[in-house]
Amino acid sequence: MAPKQKGGGVEAASALLRAAQLLGRTRFPVIGGLLTDIDGAVAALALAKKLRGVIDHAAGEELARGSQIMRERGASPASFGETRNRADVIVMVGSGPLKRDPGLFQDLFPEEKGLPRPGDQARRLILLGDDLVNAPTHVKLTQVGQGGSDLPTLIARLGAAVAERPVGDEGQGDPLAQVAESLRTAAFAVIVYSVADLDEPALFTILDMVRHLSVATRAATLALAAPGNGDGVNLCSTWTCGLPVRTSFAGSVPEHDARRFAASRLIESGEADALVWIDALAEQGVRRPKGVPTIVLSSSDDAGEGEADILIEVACAGRDHDAALYLPAISGIGLVKAAHPNQDKPTVAAVLNNISGLIDKREAA
Amino acid sequence: MSALTFELKGKPGQRLDMSPLTPARLKDLKPKEIEALAVGATRVALTVGDLFKVKGKDASALRFVGTDARCDKIGAALTEGEIVVEGDAGAYLGAAMKNGKIEVKGSAGDLAGASMSGGNIAIDGDAGERAGGVLVGDTLGMKGGLLTIGGNAGPLLGERMRGGFVIVGGNAGDYAGGRMIAGTILLKRKVGRFAGYGLRRGSLIFMEEPKELLPTFGDCGVLEFNYLRLLEHWLRETGRPIALGGRARRLMGDMAALGKGEMLILA
Missing domain, CATH: 3.40.50.740 (Rossmann fold)
Structure with a gap:
């Protein structure tokens, strides 16, 4: 034509x-x-x-926001392959990443045994926030805060728990404290999110969390690519x-x-x-x-x-x-x-x- | 000598970059040279003479008359003198200013007073998002000086603020005082969600209790603060009588960040 x-x-x-x-x-x-x-x-x-x-x-909205985060604070990104092959604890922030890439679970958690990786823990997935659909059965999954708080509040609470700073009356039974413990004891934790879902202050809190974890162990972020x-x-x-x-x-x-x-x-x-x-x-x-x-x-x-x-x-x-x-x-x-x-x-x-x-x-x- | 006055002749067909019009830059220029300064923000060249009727002589005191929300960067990087805006201001009002005084009779756009380090900005109307926030290319928000907003402030007020004092007469949007490192924000009315998110140090003073408080702030109870009395005294001395009293409920946080900031809710 x-x-x-x-x-x-x-x-x-x-x-x-x-x-x-x-x-x-x-x-x-x-x-x-x-x-x-x-x-x-x-x-x-x-x-x-x-x-x-x-x-x-x-x-442009999410690209500019991602660039701002990188410009103002820097980041510790992991590649997709590194996350799949080497991360033992993966925290997914909301269901936004899955909506962006429906095959994400299968790609991050292949059924066959992968390459040698740090640590001896079984690989596990922690989903922060929204309800989950179609989780593969071979993945050890923990869900926290679904149907309750909004994502920025959950991220703030997790940030405080990771840094072991006291928050209100929530004790050791707080599921977020358990998630924080998993992150601290992980050999290589990766927090997966989509920039489009989160406001800047929440993104900065995630980066601070990774920075804090990296003092004693390894941690990184994986932001989903923009379409x-x-x-x-x-x-x-x-x-x-x-x-x-x-x-x-x-x-x-x-x-x-x-x-x-x-x-x-x-x-x-x-x-x-x-x-x-x-x-x-x-x-x-x-x-x-x-x-x-x-x-x-x-x-x-x-x-x-x-x-x-x-x-x-x-x-x-x-x-x-x-x-x-x-x-x-x-x-x-x-x-x-x-x-x-x-x-x-x-x-x-x-x-x-x-x-x-x-x-x-x-x-x- | 009368203030050097720039009166907008009509609505400009494009945004304007008013950053060349500062007392420091204009004081040694002849009227012809001032009229030849470029203030356009597209490839169609626009000069001061094309857009403004220029009157008066005293370049240490500038007056902008009839400006609108497209007039960006008024008083940006100001180092001395005084600017009065009889109209609205666009984005970056007084951004990165170091000293001097700006008064706006109308409202201002985004990033008013962003990364400013000194001086005084008073906006009678509203301010857009990120007032006192982080200028593009900078890593810190407002570092010093005084920013007064008579009306409402948009979201991310005082983001990553490093010093200085902000007063908001109306309501403030979401994430007020987000990621602050130091400095003080006095909020006379309501705030949106997530006030103090990522606060490291610094103070947010609320005259009205926020509807929502982040759970990552720890309640320290109601305490007496001589600091509030001193602040009230200083405000009165500088012509801003605001009754603060001496008692406030104090919340420390944000525990997700450093946790050494405070929210004071006046009791």
Whole structure:
């Protein structure tokens, strides 16, 4: 299918030209969504810099929060493999991590015997907060605080118990004191959470807990990766301009602000005057902010035709073409071979670089 | 000499970066040079002259008239002089300021007084989230000075505060005084959930009992505090008469953090 433009099909070149015209006239565009591979992110950052606009990812809220935690306090992250192979006590904070990755239990607790690991305790899982569904039977499971306190309060109480500071009248019978004891006697405890579920102060308390435990034993955190290659794009942004997503290139130096430069806020408030929305990973349920002239780069077949001012079909990273993506399983960026190689459609990087070249030509003319 | 006054001519089509407009920066500039200062925050260049009617001469006292919530960084990194805002202020009001005085007749946006280390900010209206909190790129919140909010304060008030004094006349949002290391926050009305979460040291003084208290604070009972009498005296001397009395219920915490902070609920 040929790239589309509002009101009917036109040639690919014309769509690109119109996109370049639209962007050339803007004063403060947002490059959002960023559901793309590393090459696409590199091109998006270059375009944002050229247009002196803003970059944000669809999961920008949690990415910015995660970056803030790392910036202000630092962290002791464990990789996924290290957690699976070496952790004897795993604490999962709420059911958010499971909702994000339904296969998480099976991946963290494989049924077959694993590699040699520190300590001689049986591996166990402690679930803090929400009710649990489908726990595998071979896992020794303890649940604490389900249906009762909210997560921030449970985390605070666990933090106090880990540090052995007195809290109210709760004695040794307090299940949280028992969880804290398990963490202190663990050879390698890992606390698993999703940044999207927790407010910053609660996240900092988790980090303090890990820091405290690490004085006498080993402990670490495993934060679930953001959807849509969010961590890959965030890392790419950081190594390119020194700042995470939600960064503006309007001034003489890039400026990061998790609230002012959120794509949805910029568009709702009318501060941004155009949106380039990149959706090339076939992710479900990602909402595009609406209200300004929009160029959509999409790999899905039902990409809201008629809603975008200019719709450009692109290849799906990792499906149609090889792509560098953040892979949670290796806690790093790796190359994903195309599942069904298909060169009919251009990549996000190719489209953005083309638009960028056309803007240059237009400005030179 | 009359205060150097910047009157906004109309609603700007973009956010503004007002950080160049401080007494220290303007005192040696000629009117033409002031009008040429860039205050835009997009690639469309905007200067002071494009947006403001500039009157008056005394650069040690600035007046901003008719400003709105898009006027960011008013008095940011202020080191001397006085700024009066007759209107609203955007984000970063007085952020990282070291000295001087800022008075806002309207409300302020997020991060008012963030990471400030001295001086005095008085906001008549409300303040957004993270007032007295941590500036992007910094690791500590407000380190010194006085921040007064007449209306309501948003969530994360005084986050990671390291020193100074904050007074909130209205209500405060969730996580008031979160992760504080030192300093004092006086809350005259209600607070949201999780006040004092992660408090290491420092004092939260409540004139009204919070609806919810974290279980990680230990109740020490009602005690007499000469400190409160001294504080009341100082407030009265500096023109802020607030009756505190000398008795308060004291809760120590947050036991999840260092546990050496306190919440004083006036009795």
